[in-house]
Amino acid sequence: MGNETKDHAALAEAFIRDEERVDWHDGALWWIRQKRDIASRQIPEWEALREAASRIKSHVLSNLHDYLLEFEANATRNGIRVHWAADAAEHNAIVYSILKEKGIRQMVKSKSMLTEECHLNEYLIERGVDVINSDLGEYIQQLDNEPPSHIVLPCIHKRKEEIGEIFHEHLGTEKGVSDPTTLTRFARRHLRDVFITRRAALTGVNFAVAETGEYIVCTNEGNADMGAHLSEVQIASMGIEKIVPKKAHMGIFLRLLARSATGQPITIYSSHFKKPREGQEMHLILVDMGRSRQLGRPEFRDSLKCIKCGACMNTCPVYRKSGGLSYHNTISGPIGAILAPNLDMKKHADLPFASTLCGSCSNVCPVKINIHDQLYQWRQVIVKEGYAAHTKVLGMKAMAWTFSSPGSFSTLGKAGRWVLNNIPVAVNNRFNPWFRQRDMPEGPKESFSEWYARNHRPGGAVDPAPKASSDLQSIQPE
Amino acid sequence: MTVGLFIPCYVNQFYPQAAVATLQLLRKTGVEVVYPTGQTCCGQPMANSGFEHLTQECNDLFLKNFQGFDYIVAPSASCVLHVKQHLHSTDDPARADDLRSRVYELVEFLTDVLEVDDLKARFPHRVGIHQSCHGLRGLYLAQMSELHAAPFSKPLRLLSKVDGLELVPLDRPDECCGFGGTFCVAEEAVSVKMGKDRVNDHIRNGAEYITSVDLSCLMHLEGILHRKKSAVKAIHISEILNASL
Numbered sequence: 001m002g003n004e005t006k007d008h009a010a011l012a013e014a015f016i017r018d019e020e021r022v023d024w025h026d027g028a029l030w031w032i033r034q035k036r037d038i039a040s041r042q043i044p045e046w047e048a049l050r051e052a053a054s055r056i057k058s059h060v061l062s063n064l065h066d067y068l069l070e071f072e073a074n075a076t077r078n079g080i081r082v083h084w085a086a087d088a089a090e091h092n093a094i095v096y097s098i099l100k101e102k103g104i105r106q107m108v109k110s111k112s113m114l115t116e117e118c119h120l121n122e123y124l125i126e127r128g129v130d131v132i133n134s135d136l137g138e139y140i141q142q143l144d145n146e147p148p149s150h151i152v153l154p155c156i157h158k159r160k161e162e163i164g165e166i167f168h169e170h171l172g173t174e175k176g177v178s179d180p181t182t183l184t185r186f187a188r189r190h191l192r193d194v195f196i197t198r199r200a201a202l203t204g205v206n207f208a209v210a211e212t213g214e215y216i217v218c219t220n221e222g223n224a225d226m227g228a229h230l231s232e233v234q235i236a237s238m239g240i241e242k243i244v245p246k247k248a249h250m251g252i253f254l255r256l257l258a259r260s261a262t263g264q265p266i267t268i269y270s271s272h273f274k275k276p277r278e279g280q281e282m283h284l285i286l287v288d289m290g291r292s293r294q295l296g297r298p299e300f301r302d303s304l305k306c307i308k309c310g311a312c313m314n315t316c317p318v319y320r321k322s323g324g325l326s327y328h329n330t331i332s333g334p335i336g337a338i339l340a341p342n343l344d345m346k347k348h349a350d351l352p353f354a355s356t357l358c359g360s361c362s363n364v365c366p367v368k369i370n371i372h373d374q375l376y377q378w379r380q381v382i383v384k385e386g387y388a389a390h391t392k393v394l395g396m397k398a399m400a401w402t403f404s405s406p407g408s409f410s411t412l413g414k415a416g417r418w419v420l421n422n423i424p425v426a427v428n429n430r431f432n433p434w435f436r437q438r439d440m441p442e443g444p445k446e447s448f449s450e451w452y453a454r455n456h457r458p459g460g461a462v463d464p465a466p467k468a469s470s471d472l473q474s475i476q477p478e
Numbered sequence: 479m480t481v482g483l484f485i486p487c488y489v490n491q492f493y494p495q496a497a498v499a500t501l502q503l504l505r506k507t508g509v510e511v512v513y514p515t516g517q518t519c520c521g522q523p524m525a526n527s528g529f530e531h532l533t534q535e536c537n538d539l540f541l542k543n544f545q546g547f548d549y550i551v552a553p554s555a556s557c558v559l560h561v562k563q564h565l566h567s568t569d570d571p572a573r574a575d576d577l578r579s580r581v582y583e584l585v586e587f588l589t590d591v592l593e594v595d596d597l598k599a600r601f602p603h604r605v606g607i608h609q610s611c612h613g614l615r616g617l618y619l620a621q622m623s624e625l626h627a628a629p630f631s632k633p634l635r636l637l638s639k640v641d642g643l644e645l646v647p648l649d650r651p652d653e654c655c656g657f658g659g660t661f662c663v664a665e666e667a668v669s670v671k672m673g674k675d676r677v678n679d680h681i682r683n684g685a686e687y688i689t690s691v692d693l694s695c696l697m698h699l700e701g702i703l704h705r706k707k708s709a710v711k712a713i714h715i716s717e718i719l720n721a722s723l
Contacts, residue, residue, distance in 0.1 A: 318665070353664060359616065360652075400535065416491065434662065448489065453515070
């Protein structure tokens with residue numbers, strides 16, 4: 001994909017060129033943020049729930065080793081075959097070996113960001129296994145050969161007319177049909193055939209309970225259940241951080257998840273899978289894929305608390321204006337920007353900078369991840385590891401020198417204001433990214449330091465009446 | 479009580495009128511104000527760009543300039559937050575700890591320390607408040623819309639006492655303007671789009687002025703207002719609170 005050579009700023013700029021689309025995208029996501037606000041306010045103990053969830057996740061991360069073994073033992077006792085995968089390659093190979101042993105060449109898959117991260121579909125297709133995504137949004141993205149732009153709303157960046165066009169091209173719907181109900185009915189009919197004919201179904205995992213060895217899959221479409229209940233081989237892929245200690249904890253997490261994600265009280269389907277049906281095989285793959293490395297970074301380990309609700313994306317003004325695909329990573333938005341550098345620091349060095357550090361993400365996070373503080377910390381790490389642009393390093397060194405002494409600062413400040421007033425073209429040109437769409441501030445004749453020196457005698461004595469602010473002359477640019 | 483006046487670098491160079499208003503406002507309340515003249519920058523532009531390791535000289539200079547004051551007050555939430563979170567000293571960490579606890583943003587200082595109730599100001603205009611993110615979510619100058627918690631607003635409390643001032647309600651009362659330090663040039667397209675959307679919210683709701691505790695946000699919004707030749711003006715909160723009867 002051509003996206004991989006461009007950074008967030010360049011991809012965002014391309015997205016923003018169609019301003020009407022940006023306004024629509026921004027409005028759709030802001031509407032979901034508002035739904036989240038309304039839903040969360042209906043629960044008086046909302047902030048206490050967030051705190052409890054955050055602490056449970058802290059506890060899990062501190063005792064992950066023990067909980068994983070407890071989960072494995074209980075799941076195995078239930079009849080689930082548990083596999084361990086260190087990385088994407090191991091994960092994909094395990095899935096393929098399960099299918100190969102059964103001679104299965106077609107699989108249906110419900111939403112799973114982990115398998116997106118592992119590029120499982122591409123891997124299986126290369127080996128002659130056909131995979132169909134059954135989540136409607138992911139299905140649309142798959143037809144259009146694009147990754148999801150949002151972890152909860154995979155095709156939120158597409159308008160209904162574009163989806164109608166994709167359906168026309170790939171599924172043969174009538175040209176020009178864009179009514180969502182009509183299109184959804186069509187997709188549903190198509191997916192019903194898929195569910196009935198597939199012998200294998202793979203799902204993601206939202207939570208896995210250590211004390212019972214069961215796992216929970218949350219969807220609104222029931223597509224995970226349709227796949228799982230009709231399959232003879234059921235596979236679940238989960239990141240090792242998805243553990244919760246007790247089933248009782250689900251009362252906290254399920255109340256937080258859907259309210260944070262879409263403003264619903266709960267997902268339509270919150271399905272608990274505990275043991276295979278008679279004659280069915282049930283596999284579960286525990287995947288590390290960089291998570292244990294992130295766990296070892298004290299300033300970033302809390303990022304593993306994430307329950308993938310997407311609330312940080314919906315509230316993030318940068319995400320809303322730039323679109324999920326501009327993050328060129330499976331997990332986009334603020335949470336993606338703190339997870340991705342752990343996977344490939346060079347490739348994702350731009351992402352922690354794709355933020356104003358406004359902090360709204362941390363406030364909506366149902367498990368209270370300090371996302372914006374981690375973005376700041378990643379910036380420090382990325383620069384120290386040498387992934388900042390050379391020109392930026394020079395600029396920052398020059399800035400540090402300027403500010404290191406009052407003399408250099410006042411000289412340069414004065415020079416800067418003089419340039420603004422006398423040769424505005426030196427700064428007001430297309431090479432200055434500030435000026436492209438914004439005017440420069442006016443350059444006042446006098447800095448505050450100069451005004452202060454003029455109005456206050458040395459030794460601290462003060463003029464009886466300091467000059468009013470209107471006395472300060474500023475020069476209007478032409 | 480002696481206050482050390484901390485005037486951020488860009489305020490000193492580009493917005494001296496806000497610095498003067500801050501000085502006058504503090505003196506009106508009867509506190510003694512001293513402006514240490516050797517100030518440059520708090521180091522935030524470098525630190526937020528990932529170069530916090532280059533800011534020690536800024537830190538040392540800040541420590542030198544603001545030694546011995548009861549309080550340090552600045553007309554900028556963003557710079558104050560940076561100092562509160564990141565001012566460090568390699569030679570004398572205890573001194574840095576002490577100084578960090580004495581730094582206040584102007585509105586915060588007027589509200590929490592001086593407990594000012596009414597500044598006897600007059601500003602007969604329709605004003606929209608732009609909540610700076612560092613003031614809101616960093617210094618908690620007002621309640622954040624994301625949280626399920628009781629509302630309050632320190633800037634609004636002071637502005638509501640200003641004679642003639644009409645506060646303009648906004649569709650999105652605490653959305654970021656997109657300035658974001660070096661973000662404003664590194665991510666120019668996103669930054670400008672965010673700024674345009676903020677400006678339009680104020681215009682749509684009938685504001686004549688956009689005010690804020692942070693001039694960095696206002697510099698960005700003002701640049702956009704000027705470019706679109708809007709009659710709406712950006713003004714720092716100190717200038718409104720200092721506007722006489």
